[in-house]
Amino acid sequence: MDTHIKELKIVEEAKQPLSMNPKKFALWLFMVSVLMLFGAWTSAYLVKRADTGWAEIILPQQMAINTAIILASSFALIMAYRAARHDNLKLVKLGLGLTMLLGLGFLVGQFVAYGDMIKLNQYFSGSNVSHSFVYVLTAVHGLHLISGLVFLAVVLADSYKFKVHSKSLTRLEMCSTYWHFLGILWLYLFVFIKLNP
Amino acid sequence: MATTHIHTHQDVHHDAHGDDHDHHEGNFWTNYIFSQDHKIIAKQFLITGIFWALLGGTLSVIFRLQLGFPDMNLDWLKPVLGGWITPEGKLDPEFYLALVTMHGTIMVFFVLTAGLSGTFSNFLIPLQCGARDMASGFMNMLSYWFFFLSSVIMFVSLFISTGPAGGGWTIYPPLSALPQAIQGSGLGMTLWLVSMALFIVSTLLGGINYITTVINMRTRGMSFTRLPLTIWAFFFTAIIGLLSFPVLFAAALLLIFDRSLGTSFFLSDIYIGGEALPNMGGSPILFQHLFWFLGHPEVYIVLLPALGITSEIIATNSRKPIFGYKAMIGSMLFIAILSFIVWAHHMFVTGMNPFLGSIFMLLTLIIAVPSAVKIFNYVTTLWKGNLRFTPAMLFSIGLVSFFLTGGITGIFLGNSAVDIQLHDTYFVVAHFHLVMGSASFFGMLAGIYHWFPKMFGRMMDDRLGYIHFWITFIGVYLVFFPMHYIGIAGFPRRYYSFTNFETFTGFTDLNTLVSVAAILTLAAQFIFLFNFFYSIFRGRLAPANPWNATTLEWTTPRFPKHGNWPGEIPAVYRWPYDYSKPGSKEDFIPQTIPFSETPESNLPHENELIKLEGNGNGAIVVEGKH
Numbered sequence: 001m002d003t004h005i006k007e008l009k010i011v012e013e014a015k016q017p018l019s020m021n022p023k024k025f026a027l028w029l030f031m032v033s034v035l036m037l038f039g040a041w042t043s044a045y046l047v048k049r050a051d052t053g054w055a056e057i058i059l060p061q062q063m064a065i066n067t068a069i070i071l072a073s074s075f076a077l078i079m080a081y082r083a084a085r086h087d088n089l090k091l092v093k094l095g096l097g098l099t100m101l102l103g104l105g106f107l108v109g110q111f112v113a114y115g116d117m118i119k120l121n122q123y124f125s126g127s128n129v130s131h132s133f134v135y136v137l138t139a140v141h142g143l144h145l146i147s148g149l150v151f152l153a154v155v156l157a158d159s160y161k162f163k164v165h166s167k168s169l170t171r172l173e174m175c176s177t178y179w180h181f182l183g184i185l186w187l188y189l190f191v192f193i194k195l196n197p
Numbered sequence: 198m199a200t201t202h203i204h205t206h207q208d209v210h211h212d213a214h215g216d217d218h219d220h221h222e223g224n225f226w227t228n229y230i231f232s233q234d235h236k237i238i239a240k241q242f243l244i245t246g247i248f249w250a251l252l253g254g255t256l257s258v259i260f261r262l263q264l265g266f267p268d269m270n271l272d273w274l275k276p277v278l279g280g281w282i283t284p285e286g287k288l289d290p291e292f293y294l295a296l297v298t299m300h301g302t303i304m305v306f307f308v309l310t311a312g313l314s315g316t317f318s319n320f321l322i323p324l325q326c327g328a329r330d331m332a333s334g335f336m337n338m339l340s341y342w343f344f345f346l347s348s349v350i351m352f353v354s355l356f357i358s359t360g361p362a363g364g365g366w367t368i369y370p371p372l373s374a375l376p377q378a379i380q381g382s383g384l385g386m387t388l389w390l391v392s393m394a395l396f397i398v399s400t401l402l403g404g405i406n407y408i409t410t411v412i413n414m415r416t417r418g419m420s421f422t423r424l425p426l427t428i429w430a431f432f433f434t435a436i437i438g439l440l441s442f443p444v445l446f447a448a449a450l451l452l453i454f455d456r457s458l459g460t461s462f463f464l465s466d467i468y469i470g471g472e473a474l475p476n477m478g479g480s481p482i483l484f485q486h487l488f489w490f491l492g493h494p495e496v497y498i499v500l501l502p503a504l505g506i507t508s509e510i511i512a513t514n515s516r517k518p519i520f521g522y523k524a525m526i527g528s529m530l531f532i533a534i535l536s537f538i539v540w541a542h543h544m545f546v547t548g549m550n551p552f553l554g555s556i557f558m559l560l561t562l563i564i565a566v567p568s569a570v571k572i573f574n575y576v577t578t579l580w581k582g583n584l585r586f587t588p589a590m591l592f593s594i595g596l597v598s599f600f601l602t603g604g605i606t607g608i609f610l611g612n613s614a615v616d617i618q619l620h621d622t623y624f625v626v627a628h629f630h631l632v633m634g635s636a637s638f639f640g641m642l643a644g645i646y647h648w649f650p651k652m653f654g655r656m657m658d659d660r661l662g663y664i665h666f667w668i669t670f671i672g673v674y675l676v677f678f679p680m681h682y683i684g685i686a687g688f689p690r691r692y693y694s695f696t697n698f699e700t701f702t703g704f705t706d707l708n709t710l711v712s713v714a715a716i717l718t719l720a721a722q723f724i725f726l727f728n729f730f731y732s733i734f735r736g737r738l739a740p741a742n743p744w745n746a747t748t749l750e751w752t753t754p755r756f757p758k759h760g761n762w763p764g765e766i767p768a769v770y771r772w773p774y775d776y777s778k779p780g781s782k783e784d785f786i787p788q789t790i791p792f793s794e795t796p797e798s799n800l801p802h803e804n805e806l807i808k809l810e811g812n813g814n815g816a817i818v819v820e821g822k823h
Binding site: 011012014015016017019020021022023025026029030032033034036037039040041044047048051053054055124125126128129132136140 | 401419440451465483487490792793
């Protein structure tokens with residue numbers, strides 16, 4: 001070996017471990033914890049329902065309409081995402097705005113549905129525990145939906161600053177993941193209560 | 198090796214995360230208070246945890262005074278406790294319940310969850326994985342401040358006129374749900390629930406960060422099988438917390454509704470003063486199911502980090518690789534899984550179907566298997582090791598001792614038939630204080646002694662550490678060992694007074710002994726506190742790698758700045774337990790040393806890794822000598 005080689009050291013390669021975007025990963029973990037929260041309540045619901053003294057739940061018609069609204073909002077968001085991938089910035093704003101509008105519509109619809117629940121003598125407190133469950137499940141879902149709306153608003157503001165386009169999709173992707181998750185969560189809660197009234 | 202092609206890569210120093218972190222020169226507030234540096238946040242958790250540990254320990258000594266010296270005149274405590282000392286100089290019975298409740302809550306959640314996981318997960322995950330910081334420094338900061346807010350609320354609840362929560366740390370309804378039940382179910386209980394809700398938020402924020410960082414932010418070469426066992430333990434702990442804490446949140450929220458908004462999730466058929474309450478249709482047992490679905494995993498949230506810390510310290514100070522590295526990971530994984538399907542063993546006396554009880558009994562007893570694997574591996578790591586009895590090592594060995602003695606009584610309690618006799622007696626108190634309380638506490642102390650040089654750049658005093666260890670170790674056994682006998686004799690826990698019952702008066706002496714030992718053990722902690730705070734400012738400056746350990750944190754400077762490593766993050770080439778490797782000159786080989794530099798000690802499969810191939814693209818990296 002000549003002296004030039006001596007100054008080098010030969011080292012096997014240290015492989016970069018497999019990893020994904022930490023923020024996206026953290027969002028998935030957050031959704032797991034939300035799932036556990038609702039998992040706990042729906043399990044408690046089933047246990048309680050098998051017990052004595054469960055009054056049947058009549059879900060107002062409005063909630064079915066709300067389900068349609070939240071599904072529509074997901075489609076609007078898919079449209080916005082596709083537009084962003086093709087750098088159609090106008091359509092991105094339109095899609096995001098539409099999603100937010102439908103999300104707000106869902107919340108208003110839930111509020112109307114609470115009125116219908118009360119008309120059916122299904123109160124949060126004072127009547128049967130089964131009705132209390134419906135209020136808890138829907139209200140906490142609604143709270144999460146509000147957080148989703150805030151997220152959408154942030155991304156919408158970004159899109160006005162030209163920060164949402166085919167080269168910068170992370171935020172929109174995370175927002176979409178969360179919003180679709182909330183939609184699926186609602187679908188789960190709705191079908192769950194329908195099947196186990 | 199001389200006949201190989203050498204590919205010279207000039208750009209090997211590129212660094213995925215950049216060096217943008219290590220030039221922060223903020224002010225006092227951004228550096229020490231609202232810091233996003235994981236090391237500062239870890240210290241914040243540690244100091245807050247120490248504060249809570251001191252408070253929790255003091256509360257226990259106050260109720261031990263009542264149990265050990267039932268005739269004592271406690272008027273001298275009046276300046277502190279005021280109205281909680283009755284005119285006859287006795288402890289108020291309802292305040293006794295509040296003391297027990299707060300001792301449990303503080304120790305389980307604020308000290309051994311936030312204080313232990315918060316400190317060491319935060320401190321070690323980025324340092325040992327080779328990351329500049331946590332995945333989200335901001336979320337990490339929020340995690341501490343939610344914990345701080347939760348601490349403030351819990352602390353304030355100690356000073357309100359009706360006293361803090363008094364329904365036991367498990368807050369079973371209906372006792373906790375009806376403000377008219379006892380004073381401790383009033384405002385104190387409300388504050389407890391609010392505080393715990395914030396605590397759960399803090400734990401989730403922390404846990405999400407820990408998991409994300411371990412999975413996504415490891416340095417080059419740090420595969421999962423090269424992770425130190427500490428990281429594995431913190432990783433499992435965070436996953437358990439992520440899955441179980443939301444369930445406690447669910448239970449707490451329903452309890453809040455029952456208390457404040459008139460729902461009846463947990464209430465039914467309750468008569469107060471002969472009059473029925475309007476609440477119908479709820480089930481208090483439902484709360485117990487929800488609570489223990491968190492409550493049992495919580496035991497492992499408390500214990501696993503301590504076990505991880507112990508694995509690391511025992512291997513380092515035995516100068517031997519940990520025995521059964523993969524078995525250690527496997528047993529932790531197995532414990533983590535089992536922890537979710539054994540919760541009903543806390544509820545054997547709730548009128549559960551005996552067949553269901555048998556299933557939970559079986560699952561519970563299976564936990565003995567991975568636990569025994571761990572103890573076996575600790576002992577076999579120590580076996581014929583070149584032992585160095587540092588204070589950290591002593592506390593780790595103490596942990597193994599407590600884990601064994603406390604674990605054995607777990608086998609008694611896991612049997613549903615035996616549990617019916619022992620349920621809610623001092624036997625249970627003795628069991629969990631040894632296996633969960635003291636073991637985890639020792640793990641925490643071991644961790645502080647071991648990583649103090651990295652945290653503060655200075656050494657703690659060994660001699661004070663030895664005195665601290667021996668008094669605490671003997672003290673803990675003197676406190677909890679007699680409790681087994683008291684429990685087998687049928688002493689129920691949480692009773693204010695035993696001298697009122699003829700049956701139990703025979704144990705007054707033993708109770709006095711326990712109380713004296715408890716006071717001495719608490720007193721010994723002040724030796725530690727002095728050592729800790731004195732050493733922060735006046736301790737001997739620490740060498741770069743005081744314990745000759747192999748892991749990455751010892752490659753950082755003495756006072757690492759935000760970003761941890763001044764240059765690029767070191768890469769990792771081997772597992773963290775190359776101690777006393779045959780053929781090696783030193784008795785430890787750091788993880789950053791490539792196999793190609795240690796031909797004298799490589800094993801055949803390690804030589805395979807560096808086998809140089811004719812045109813192995815990217816298989817070789819050649820760097821100029823630094």
